[in-house]
Structure formats: structure tokens, C-alpha cells
Amino acid sequence: MVLLRKASPADTPAVGDILSEFIDTTPWMPRLHTVDEDRDFCAGLIAEGVVTIAEDAERITGFIALRGDEIDALYVTRSARRQGIGSQLLNHAKTCRACLELWTFQANASAIRFYRRAGFEEVLRTGGQDNEERLPDMRMRWMRDAQGQEARS
Incomplete structure (x- = not known):
């Protein structure tokens, strides 16, 4: 446990x-x-x-x-x-x-699958110019709607 x-x-x-x-x-x-x-x-x-x-x-x-x-x-x-x-x-x-956001690296396919299964959607991709690793990354978002249900962003 x-x-x-x-x-x-x-x-x-x-x-x-x-x-x-x-x-x-x-x-x-x-x-x-x-x-x-x-x-x-x-x-x-x-x-x-x-x-x-x-x-x-x-x-x-x-x-x-x-x-x-x-x-x-x-x-x-x-x-x-x-x-x-x-x-x-x-x-x-x-x-x-009610809303969660995160960055993940585009190379991290298992994390992307995990977050998508959890209801996150991609909202932005970059070439990595703003992260320390200089790796292409992806912004993802999850939202709950006004009724307290998961909503698509």
C-alpha cells in the first residue's frame, strides 16, 4: 500500500x-x-x-x-x-x-501517454529554446468543468 x-x-x-x-x-x-x-x-x-x-x-x-x-x-x-x-x-x-498545467519533453513518450490518459491535452510545443536542457518540449493542460467533471481544454 x-x-x-x-x-x-x-x-x-x-x-x-x-x-x-x-x-x-x-x-x-x-x-x-x-x-x-x-x-x-x-x-x-x-x-x-x-x-x-x-x-x-x-x-x-x-x-x-x-x-x-x-x-x-x-x-x-x-x-x-x-x-x-x-x-x-x-x-x-x-x-x-480545477486546472493543472505542466511541461514535458517531446521525447518522453511514456509521460505524454500517461498524461493524455489522465485527461491532459497538448496546448503548445516548442523547440526547447526556453528550457535548460534545450530539448523540444510540450505544454499540457487538464481542466475540470463547472460541474466538477473533467473537461477537455
């Missing part, structure tokens, strides 16, 4: 390691920062109070960073993927907001 809770500073190493694992196991993703810098980035998100983690009895398995209506990060450790953890984190965010 996976439980969701607000991240605390003590969670920083595990959260940073999940981010680093994604970078290190994704062939198209450039490594621009050290593992310590990844942890520092995650520590900043946790200090802002915007990170919710998923954990099972043994470890932290994923996290989401939600600033307002913006999903800044959603990662699940490689060994826990395809077990519903990402969906659980995303559904938690949906209960908090």
Missing part, C-alpha cells in the same frame, strides 16, 4: 535520488547537474512546501511538486513504475485544483 504525505527536509536525499535516477536512466536526457545539485533543487522544492511524496512500508517511491496550478515535477522510482503511483500522485493534485 502506498501512502501520500507532505515531504519533510529529511526526505530530500530520497527525493533527489529519484530525480537523479530518471536523468541517469533516460538516454535522451542530458546530465546537466550533479547528484548533489539535484538534491539541492529538491530541497528547495521541499522547503517551499510544494512536494507530496508517495511511500510504501520500505521507502519513498515517487513525488509530485505542485506550485499553484503548475506541476513542476512528477517522478516515480524506476522499480515502482506502472504500479499506479504516478496516477495516485496526479489524482491527489487533481483534487486540489
Whole structure:
């Protein structure tokens, strides 16, 4: 069973390691920062109070960073993927907001499929000129309608 809770500073190493694992196991993703810098980035998100983690009895398995209506990060450790953890984190965010937006890289086909299944639609594509990695990316949006149902943007 996976439980969701607000991240605390003590969670920083595990959260940073999940981010680093994604970078290190994704062939198209450039490594621009050290593992310590990844942890520092995650520590900043946790200090802002915007990170919710998923954990099972043994470890932290994923996290989401939600600033307002913006999903800044959603990662699940490689060994826990395809077990519903990402969906659980995303559904938690949906209960908090009527609209959610995010950026994902166009090369991340599995994330795009995941978000589309969750009701997100593409609203913009860029060549990556505005992201640090300089990779083509995509803006996606999910909205709830006035009756509280998921709506297409």
C-alpha cells in the first residue's frame, strides 16, 4: 500500500535520488547537474512546501511538486513504475485544483501517454529554446468543468 504525505527536509536525499535516477536512466536526457545539485533543487522544492511524496512500508517511491496550478515535477522510482503511483500522485493534485498545467519533453513518450490518459491535452510545443536542457518540449493542460467533471481544454 502506498501512502501520500507532505515531504519533510529529511526526505530530500530520497527525493533527489529519484530525480537523479530518471536523468541517469533516460538516454535522451542530458546530465546537466550533479547528484548533489539535484538534491539541492529538491530541497528547495521541499522547503517551499510544494512536494507530496508517495511511500510504501520500505521507502519513498515517487513525488509530485505542485506550485499553484503548475506541476513542476512528477517522478516515480524506476522499480515502482506502472504500479499506479504516478496516477495516485496526479489524482491527489487533481483534487486540489480545477486546472493543472505542466511541461514535458517531446521525447518522453511514456509521460505524454500517461498524461493524455489522465485527461491532459497538448496546448503548445516548442523547440526547447526556453528550457535548460534545450530539448523540444510540450505544454499540457487538464481542466475540470463547472460541474466538477473533467473537461477537455
